[in-house]
Amino acid sequence: AQSVTQPDIHITVSEGASLELRCNYSYGATPYLFWYVQSPGQGLQLLLKYFSGDTLVQGIKGFEAEFKRSQSSFNLRKPSVHWSDAAEYFCAVGANGNKLVFGAGTILRVKS
Amino acid sequence: EAGVAQSPRYKIIEKRQSVAFWCNPISGHATLYWYQQILGQGPKLLIQFQNNGVVDDSQLPKDRFSAERLKGVDSTLKIQPAKLEDSAVYLCASSFHARYEQYFGPGTRLTVT
Numbered sequence: 001a002q003s004v005t006q007p008d009i010h011i012t013v014s015e016g017a018s019l020e021l022r023c024n025y026s027y028g029a030t031p032y033l034f035w036y037v038q039s040p041g042q043g044l045q046l047l048l049k050y051f052s053g054d055t056l057v058q059g060i061k062g063f064e065a066e067f068k069r070s071q072s073s074f075n076l077r078k079p080s081v082h083w084s085d086a087a088e089y090f091c092a093v094g095a096n097g098n099k100l101v102f103g104a105g106t107i108l109r110v111k112s
Numbered sequence: 113e114a115g116v117a118q119s120p121r122y123k124i125i126e127k128r129q130s131v132a133f134w135c136n137p138i139s140g141h142a143t144l145y146w147y148q149q150i151l152g153q154g155p156k157l158l159i160q161f162q163n164n165g166v167v168d169d170s171q172l173p174k175d176r177f178s179a180e181r182l183k184g185v186d187s188t189l190k191i192q193p194a195k196l197e198d199s200a201v202y203l204c205a206s207s208f209h210a211r212y213e214q215y216f217g218p219g220t221r222l223t224v225t
Contacts, residue, residue: 004154034213043116043203043216044155090154099168100145100214102154 002027002093004103012109013081021076021106023091032094033074035065038105039087047089050074061085086110114138116217118204124223130192133220137185137206143167144181145214146189147203155203161187194224 003026013019025031032051036044048059055067065076074091088107092100117136125131137144142163147155158177160168163184172179176195181187191198201221205214 032211036216041218043218044205046213046215049213092154094211099157099160100155102156104152104154 002031002095002101004091004093004101006089006091006103006106008106009104010107010109012111015083015110015112016080019076019078019081019085019108021089021091021108023074023076023103024072025074025091025093026072027093027095029095033065033067034092034094034100035059035063035074035076036090036092036102037087038090044090047076081108081110083110083112116204116206116215118202118217118220120220121218122221122223124225125194127196127224128193130190131194131222132191133189133202133204133222135187135189135204135217137187137204138215140208141206141215142184142209143207143212143214144187145205145207146179146187147205149201149203149219151200158189191222194222196224198222199224 005024034049035047038044047063048057050057050067057065063078088105090102090105092102094100119134144161146158149155158172159179161181164181179189201219203219204217207214
């Protein structure tokens with residue numbers, strides 16, 4: 001069965017600093033991979049997705065993610081974090097008709 | 113384009129009571145999903161509909177949870193009777209078709225006391 005691990009429960013970065021959120025997945029075939037962001041009291045917003053092709057994927061709000069099959073990873077990056085990026089971030093793997101399996105999430109805090 | 117709508121946004125009930133949640137997906141989206149998100153965890157799929165048919169309900173506690181999607185548009189999720197461990201946010205999502213990205217509603221926060 002597919003699974004997703006987000007090793008970091010909390011991450012704190014300074015505004016303007018770079019960010020990398022880690023995601024490792026387990027799935028036997030070629031996965032569909034997603035990053036979602038959730039602000040307090042809100043639903044999940046799709047940041048970016050990987051279905052196939054170029055392993056470096058660009059998303060909204062200046063985020064990007066790189067699919068590395070050899071490491072079973074799909075890490076999310078942003079070169080310069082803004083205070084408004086503070087939220088919870090979820091990595092998800094899709095399979096079996098697009099059933100999504102989510103990681104436990106990483107809470108991002110941004111300090112000024 | 114209107115997003116996924118859910119109501120109510122918040123609900124507080126006592127254990128053993130019943131509760132129902134409503135979801136209206138994005139127009140034209142054939143696939144609808146209900147997720148349960150317990151505090152500190154990622155969302156977990158409860159049930160997936162394709163039009164008005166159930167595709168996957170393997171993680172739905174069928175002794176107390178039920179869901180329907182009449183006419184392949186709106187959907188309701190019901191819990192009867194509720195338990196304390198049902199306290200969670202219930203998220204509805206829709207996609208144009210399975211294998212396409214899912215769009216989420218704001219969720220319903222349920223507190224069972």
